[in-house]
Amino acid sequence: MRNIVAKAAATLAEAGVASPSVDAGILAEQAFGIDRLALSFADAPQEPAQLRRFEQMVARRAQREPLQHILGYAPFYGLEFSVGPGVFIPRPETESLVEMAVQAARRAIAAGVAHPVIVDACAGSGAVGVTLAHQVPEARVVCIELHDEALVFLERNASRLAPVEIVQADATDVGVLDAVLPQRECVDVFVSNPPYVPVGQATDVETATDPATAVFASDGGMAIIDPLVQVAATWLKPGGFFAVEHDDSTQSRVVEAVRSGGCFVDVRGCSDLAGRPRFVAASKIV
Numbered sequence: 187m188r189n190i191v192a193k194a195a196a197t198l199a200e201a202g203v204a205s206p207s208v209d210a211g212i213l214a215e216q217a218f219g220i221d222r223l224a225l226s227f228a229d230a231p232q233e234p235a236q237l238r239r240f241e242q243m244v245a246r247r248a249q250r251e252p253l254q255h256i257l258g259y260a261p262f263y264g265l266e267f268s269v270g271p272g273v274f275i276p277r278p279e280t281e282s283l284v285e286m287a288v289q290a291a292r293r294a295i296a297a298g299v300a301h302p303v304i305v306d307a308c309a310g311s312g313a314v315g316v317t318l319a320h321q322v323p324e325a326r327v328v329c330i331e332l333h334d335e336a337l338v339f340l341e342r343n344a345s346r347l348a349p350v351e352i353v354q355a356d357a358t359d360v361g362v363l364d365a366v367l368p369q370r371e372c373v374d375v376f377v378s379n380p381p382y383v384p385v386g387q388a389t390d391v392e393t394a395t396d397p398a399t400a401v402f403a404s405d406g407g408m409a410i411i412d413p414l415v416q417v418a419a420t421w422l423k424p425g426g427f428f429a430v431e432h433d434d435s436t437q438s439r440v441v442e443a444v445r446s447g448g449c450f451v452d453v454r455g456c457s458d459l460a461g462r463p464r465f466v467a468a469s470k471i472v
Contacts, residue, residue: 187214187218187227187228188225190237191214192210194210195209195211197248198247201250203248203250212257213253214240217236217237217239218236218240250395251395252275252392254269254275262276262280263281263284263321265316267312267313267316268311268342268346271395272338272397273310273335274310274311274396274401275311275396276311276313283377283379283429284321286429287314287427290375292322293427295324299374300324301325302322302374302375303326303328303373304319304322304326304328304373304375304376305329305330305418305421306378307357307377307378307380307417307418308330308357308378308381308414309331309336309340310339310379310400312340312343312344314379315327316340316344316348316350317348318377319344319347319348319350326351328350328363329352330362331353331354332354332357336400337354351366353366358410358413358414360417374423374427375426376421376426376427376428377428377430378418378430381400381401381402381409381410382403382408382410383433384402384407384433384436385404407433407436408439408440408443411432411436411443414430415428415430415444415447419447424471426470427469428469431465434463437464437466441455444466444468448471449471450468450470451468451469451471453466453467454466
């Protein structure tokens with residue numbers, strides 16, 4: 187088995203995969219049903235079908251198909267989210283956005299809000315919103331997603347991992363939540379990981395497999411973020427928490443967008459786990 191996995195890793199390395207040994211081990215674990223730590227000590231597979239499946243998976247990865255598409259899931263915040271063509275693959279850096287939102291929701295609960303309302307705009311697979319529903323079961327979580335392809339995965343993940351309310355709509359429409367929430371200024375936490383890569387900016391090979399509508403935004407990456415700030419200001423209650431993920435080249439513009447409306451205080455830029463400027467957080471003025 188060790189030689190089989192090593193050969194696969196060499197194939198992936200030749201194809202330019204960034205982590206060939208890790209990826210080969212993950213694919214072998216999936217194909218053969220053997221824990222990665224035990225692969226080096228396992229005998230060669232006895233079932234030809236298992237070996238064929240592994241070789242097919244390695245060939246797909248060598249063509250730079252995302253590992254998550256081959257597996258059918260993406261790990262995120264300790265959960266496994268169903269993903270595939272048509273939905274953005276959640277990235278580890280977004281876990282920091284979730285952590286900020288979890289802390290804000292728990293502060294609201296500590297302050298006497300029995301069931302805080304959380305909104306996840308541009309929800310995609312539900313990685314942010316469904317994780318928040320899983321982490322803060324007392325909360326009412328509303329996920330907004332426009333695109334049919336992504337909704338398939340959002341609904342699947344919500345039904346399997348944690349229930350959320352789903353609104354199919356344009357998250358930049360100020361009235362987007364009129365049909366599901368009783369009044370404006372009733373949301374405790376509003377978060378979003380919207381499309382934010384500036385149109386025309388180069389991306390890596392595997393990001394190119396994500397739907398462009400989930401990745402790119404015009405106006406230098408601000409076309410969705412600018413109106414989202416107004417949507418958040420409309421629906422957050424005084425003292426409510428807002429956070430948005432953004433391109434590492436636009437933090438100053440996002441900070442200015444959040445400050446300029448006069449609706450938020452404590453506006454601050456935050457970095458992701460790699461130290462890159464990735465988020466802006468703020469509180470609705472009281």
